[in-house]
Amino acid sequence: MSHMTNPLATPDQLYQRRALGSLPIELQDAIFFSTQCLTQAAGILLQLPQSVTAQANVILARYLLVEPIMAYEFSELSAASLFLVAKMGPSPRAPRDISNVYAYLLSSSSSFFRPPSSPPPVNDPSAYYRSDTSYQAFHTRVLAIEARIFYALGFDTHVSLPHPIAITYLQALDFLNVRKEKIAKRTLEYLNTALLSPQMLYCTSQPNALAVAAIYNAAKDVGAKMPECEWWEVFDVDREELGFLVVGMRSVEGWAKKMREDLPKMAQGMIKRRDVEEELARMGAATALGGEEDAEAEMARRMDQRMEEMETS
């Protein structure tokens, strides 16, 4: 049964996320989104199959439900998760290649995470040249994060993706009035977008539910005729979960658009920890990061936050 199931987040883990990072949740979501996008971009440049990149996305999402988001540089978290998933599978990638790809994506020469309206960046190879010492340091950090991710997940890196399940379901459903390729493509688009969702859908729902929700959305979009009955029950998905996922998947695009408007920093390439600290300062919160603040103040701040949570809930 293991290729049908994933370990899921506990309600506690989902709830703790806000306390874990000591960051405002909007900021955490924005970081999460951009880090997942970075993993996808790196996966493409490294010519990894989407199945590997998608697994790396899921592994990272799980990790972020266990460990604070500010413990490591975001881009290196992304690199480590991609490195470790690729390494376990049939298409490992050399650390040097990974290092080059990330150096490029983070440089000013890459258009990654810049608004499409901005002029194409000037290609300046010196901007993404990585010296041997800087590569060695990057490599060492990635290896440390790799071990940390394994530790945080109890060494369970099993990921079952909904993509193949969705294709099987589509074949079973046999939408006669639309071309198969069309609806299959749309379904996979929904599944891939859901990887980026800060709602961490892959950590809250089993793959069969994700597959059914993506099919539902795709069928709506392409105008396919769905069975009149409650067909999702055939695939063991109940209406409530389906509803939640359908909305969750559809909301990613709008959310991302709004996030970029709210956080202009996000439109200037991949966000870094330093940016977050500045952003925090701008937002008026005390810098509570990297042990620069003394423990007492940190504790007081956390307690305040707790109280606030208890009052609101």
Next chain:
Amino acid sequence: MASKASRWADDGEDAALEAQRKKEKEEKKRLKAEKARKLEAEKQAREAAAEAAEAEAASQQQDTDSANGPPSKRRKVSPERATSNGAANSSRLLRFEGGTFTKSRSVENYDKLNDIEEGAYGWVSRARELSTGKVVALKRLKIDPKDRGGLPVTGLREIQILKDCDHRNIVKLREVVVGDDTSKIENIFLVLEFLEHDLKSILEDMPQPFLASEVKTLLLQLASGLSYLHDSYILHRDLKTSNLLLSNRGVLKIADFGMARYVSIPPPPKLTQLVVTLWYRAPELLLGSSRYTSAIDMWSLGCVFGELLTREPLLQGKNEVDELAKIFELCGIPTEESWPGFRRLPNARGLRLPPSAGGGAAAGSIIRAKFPLLTLAGVSLLSSLLALDPERRPTAKEVLDHEYFRQDPKPKSEAMFPTFPSKAGQERTRRRETPNAPGRGEKLADLGQIDFSGIFAGREMEERGGGFSLRMV
């Protein structure tokens, strides 16, 4: 709490619950009126109604949450559903349980008792869990801090595969723990169930070989574990007696998945040939095939079978070439007939074989001569497992159904199995006399141009002599 997270956090559920309660009340009232008509179905109906109400409540919740709103279809259907409660019986949904994920615990939860062995991929020791008193085996992953590839892939694959497996003949991985200092993950331990023996040390120490009935029990268990693995698309790739554990209750379990991996069917094109300890390595591997199948495990199973009968490893080659020579000696020289297409394997091109005298027909008889006490069915099983052509070896499932296990003596019940003094339980480490499985990244043996006709020259002369013709009978 208008943030995104709240939708699956508590408050969302609370609201949903409240709405559900209201709904439920209404449903109950309505149901009471129908009670006379549906006395029997009532209980199920109420459950189903609650489900429907829940879904309804949830969809309302999402309505207010999101501008997109849920597809209208769901609301349209729901009242119909409430009225058709009689049929709601059928909508029992399967729940998929995948467990959860959480940080590794510390190795300090275990108290080390004694070392069991030191292998190529780490050491194993016996330990007791402090909170439960349960005895376990702790296997430490060998980590080379200088290795710039990070944590060893073999160890990680072993963890992943063991986590996915659940079968009584496969050793259970209880958890993975780490050293106390979690700022740097350097000590990683697999917590495995503890079994008293490994087959290798039992075979070395026992004064008499296993009885035929005992061999059958062991073989059946091994084949059953192997059948589970192959059904789950896992190749073990290092089956040998020292990797087979035996409990004091006669239960055999396959261990050491350091070489194992998932494969597709048909197999991926470029599997490494650097697998399986030499003495248990199938001829197609020795000839450099990189598209091998589960049949390589079946070959190893045949070698283990032979070893159980004689207490001696069956094919103790000194190197790859010698191993092949020993295989051809026992199983016959491959021909286009006995192994179609073997000439196309990378290392077979330079192979110079003597003109085959007897070929496949002789193979069975050599095995027969080597195991005079084995029944006809036993010989047929063993020689089919040791078929040179991987296509002709039986699958693990076919082995389980083999005539050999139905014949007398019947397989001995596990409970009746003899017990042995445990090496692992005592303060003694096992010695390893079998060579180890090849390490990753080792150089592939290039057999090059090997002239096997020379090796067999002696045997050809033997054939002419009296000794060999006797064997032919």
